[in-house]
Amino acid sequence: MTPIFSSTSWMMRQVIYALVLGVMTAYYFFGWGVLLQIILGVVTTMVVESVFLALRGRYVISSISDGSAVLTAILLAISIPSIAPWWVIVVGVSFAIIFGKQLYGGLGNNPFNPAMLGYVFLLISYPLQMSTWQVDFLSLGQALDVVFDLSNIDVISGATKLDEVKNGLSLVGSIQQLGLHSPSQAWINAGFLLGGLYLLLRKVIFWQIPVAFLAGIVLSSILLFASNTDLYLPTQNHLMLGGTMLGAFFIATDPVSASTTPGGRIIYGFLIGVLIVIIRTFGGYPDGIAFAVLLMNMAVPLIDSFTQPKVFGR
Amino acid sequence: MADYSFNGGIVIRNPYPVDKVEIIQAPLPKKVIIPLQQRIGEQAKPCVSVGDYVLTGEVIASTEDSFGVFIHASVSGVVLSIDEQAIPHKSGLKSQCITIESDGQDKWIDNAGCSIDFLHCSAQAVIDYIQKSGIVGLGGAGFPTHAKLGKIKQCHTLIINGTECEPGVMCDDALMQFHPREIIRGVEILLHICSAKRAIIAIEDDKQAAYQALLMFNHNDKISINKITTKYTSGAEKLLIKALLGVEISSGSFAMDRGIACQNVATTKAIFDAVVDHKPLVSRIVTVTGSGVKPNNFEVRLGASFKSLISMASPSQKVHDYRMGGMMMGVDVADIQAPICKITNAIFVNNHIHKTAIQECIRCGQCSEVCPVGLLPQQLYWHAKSENIEQALNYNLLDCIECACCDYVCPSHIPLANYFSFAKTLNKQQTREQDRINIARERFEFREYRLERNKLERVKMMTDKKRVLKEKMAKEQSQKRKIAEAIKRVQQAKDKKL
Known part of the structure; x- marks a missing residue:
């Protein structure tokens, strides 16, 4: 029997919940970098999406709470290397939201998957940052160091x-x-x-x-x-x-x-x-x-x- | 018999269930408003005037339109006015109506009916009588019954639709529980009319009491009573036929083209009332339900106001939203002074709630899963919204039955069926416009052709005339010559003699 979903936001939330297990596994192997990228991505998406919704004269709160932008950000954040510098995810998510989604008319009107559009944009523009993955588990401090380039530490990467x-x-x-x-x-x-x-x-x-x-x-x-x-x-x-x-x-x-x-x-x-x-x-x-x-x-x-x-x- | 069923559809339980289904007799209304416009065809012409005294069941408006039926006074009393009144319509339209003030006597006109047992009447006579009794499809669509019966040829199966058209509506259930005898007799009349070999009464499997009641009164071998799975949209004619017989009526054609007649149970009972009891259609059973009232069924005279009926169902003190018809396909009604019509099968009185916000379509495809017709509402929506009718037609817009299953499951709460209804209207308008353009063009082209033809004809006529003249002249010349020669010959002969 066909289920009846209470809202589109509910569906998006389900997808986000379903990602948790995979994200936790990634955390287990690679540490805080994974979570840091997600946090950066979600914060960026909130800002960019809000600005663009406001520019387009839409209801910011109701549109942003549909969860689709957050989902895009998470998908992109877990696709890129967790030791990529902070600006990679910021640029990638911004591109995904602006060029992948908002310029087409927002949710429901984009012909391309925004997260993948952002990913390809990053892959072509920053091939070095996009192909260096670390091998070890990183603590919060190490991850912050690497992602924000605070001090010169060596991460075993490959x-x-x-x-x-x-x-x-x-x-x-x-x-x-x-x-x-x-x-x-x-x-x-x-x-x-x-x-x-x-x-x-x-x-x-x-x-x-x-x-x-x-x-x-x-x-x-x-x-x-x-x-x-x-x-x-x-x-x-x-x-x-x-x-x-x-x-x-x-x-x-x-x-x-x-x-x-x-x-x-x-x-x-x-x-x-x-x-x-x-x-x-x-x-x-x-x-x-x-x-x-x-x-x-x-x-x-x-x-x-x-x-x-x-x-x-x- | 096998239950073939169809794809899609939704199981929706009655949202406002009752312990026991009843039919409560509503008191005689003080005033009735009877609209003259019918479902299709022209507006009926009143045959009474203001101030006339009319009896219950008296014809107050007649029509010559083959799709129209006669309209009867539903109470006895004096005609108050014949003017524009609010009718239950989603746009709050006004329409020409006859208003009668009841004298409280409810004096019936003496009706001769078919005068003899219907079995001795020809089918056509009974059909005419059904038209004169003002009977239309009481399931909600209001299609004139005589038109449906009159066209059918070589009918092999008669289907009596006892499936409640929508969740929450209980009027047909009640009717089958309390008037099984009339329904079975009504089916026999219908069998006589369409000379079908068999009749099937279809009942949803959650209406056990109605099923038992009908079973008890059915002693006719030709009539069988079939239970089908309870599912919304199984009341739709073509889908019901598919569920019962496994026959898929092709798009654009009708059940009658395949020798299948389909009638609603309430219509069947109305036919019994008219043919056997000689009572024209002056009342119907209406379900009043919703969160704002105590749900029940009422037998009420046509033309009574929504308000008078709602007040009988102990409404709550809160602000209400009113809806005529079912929760799925019904229409919101703003003015509850509007009268109850032949197609008013249910009134929903819900406590006012804010509607859930509409979100964007994400093409999740839940709608196409439930569409009983197999459409892609997510694609259709796109084209209907951008008014791209050509593309919408490619996605089979015209096959949409507007059942609103897609609305029901849409996680973005988009009123899809409304969009499709709008697109259909737009299409009709464009086709009409196109037809007009085509006619104008044809006319213009014909005129051009005619002018050209006239010119050619004139030229031909002129040349003909010229030729004739020339010939004539030539002939005259030759004659003249001959005469001259003759004269000459005579002259010569004379000269010789001399």
Whole structure:
């Protein structure tokens, strides 16, 4: 039976609650940097959204309390490295809110996923800051030091696993020698997977997008892996590395920019999955979720108009 | 029988339940206001004048429109006025009405009815009699019954709609519980009219008492009583047919095209009253419910004011919002002096609450999950809002039944059905405009063509005339020549003789 939701804000809150588990896992591995980025992002979004709502002559309080801007900020904050300098998230969230959302007419009118638009903007503009991840747990003091650049401390940092795969492949004969095991990423992905299952259970999101998304990744990665086991990443690594689960349950399912017909959601999700594997394997960037989502956002109007469900009596 | 059901729809429990359904007889109103405008067709013409004394059941307005029905006095008394009065309408429209002041006697006109047993009357005679008795669909739509029955050909199944059209409305439930005999007899009359092989009375499975009552009085093999799952919008004709028979009436065509007749239970009872008891439609059962009153059903004379009926349902002292029809598809009514009409199946009296703020559409798709017709309200909304009718039509705007299921589940509380209703009106207007333009263009083109044709004809006529003249002249010339030659010959002959 169809559930009846009390408000759009309630739905947004559910998504935010569902993120908690994944965020806590990330905190467990990487420490305070994660939370610091989220706080910075949320504060920025509140300020930017309020200013723009006021400029556009809208009701600031009622619009900002719908929770969509906060959700955008959190999604972006957990997508970027937790040791990125403070201005990265500030710039990214501002771009996401202003160019990704408000300039299109605010909530409900944006063709692109704002968080991913912000992410791609950052990735292209600040590649260095966007590709340096730390390895250890950071205390609050350390995190503040790093993010606000207060003193010169050395954090053991490095690239992500997907980065390593991309760059390391030229040095070794087979992908198997790289040591693909990454417990932290696997656990974080598991956290988001559980959060996503909660959303499915509450029917806040429909099953089609995440299922098709994961199916797209599994199918295309199996095909690639089967063609050459030395060159291509195995399926389980595709599923448990990078932002796969976050993408499947929280990013691709953004209702505003996703396809809205039952059949369309399957096509949309599946093609995102396929594009992710293609970008990860052949593209210039280690992870491709943001690009894949934005590319498919562009295809949504077309998909929607070709996948109208059957109407009674027609 | 199998329950086929249909996609979408919502289960909504009665928000204002009662322990026991009753029908309370409302006292005779002191004054009745009877509107002359009917659901479709032209306004009826009054056949009484101010100051006339009329009897209950007397025809006070008639019509020649094939979609119109006769209008009857619902009380006996004196015609006070024939003028514009407020009618229950969402825009607070006024319309031509006949006002009758009751004399409190309720003297009935002596009505001959069909005069003989209906079984000996032809179907057409009974249909005409139904029209003269002022019967329209009492489920809420008010479509004239005779028009629906008259058009049907080769009817195989008659469906009697006993599903309550909307949650909270109990008038049909009460009717089936307290008048099962009349309903069954009414079905037999309908069977006679459309010569169907079988009749199915559809009842929602939460109306056990009504089901039992009908079962007890049904001794006719042709009539079966079917329970269907309680779900909102199963009262909609096409969806009910789908739920009962698994037949999907295609878009743009009607149930009667497939040999299926569909009538509401209240209409069926009204037909019984008219054909057997010789009583035209002068009263109906109205549910008065909501948070501001003690919910109940009342049998009330048509034309009594909303106010008089609401006062019987022990209203609370708070500020109320009034709504005619159901909570889903009804219309908000501001003026409760307005009269109860044939289509007033329920009055909702709710304590005033502030409406929840409308948020932006985030295309979450809850609406398309519940749409019983399978539309995409989230897409339609976009086009209806921007008045892009062409695109809205692509998304099958015209198939929307305005059931407001989408409104009910929308987390942003957008009044979607209102948008679609607006878009439909806009479409109608544009089509009409387009038709006018087309007609004007055709007329212009024809005129151009005619002028051109006239010119050509004139030219042809002229050339013809010229040719004829020329021929004539040539002929005359040759004749002249012949004469001259003859004269010449005669002259020569004369000369020779000489």
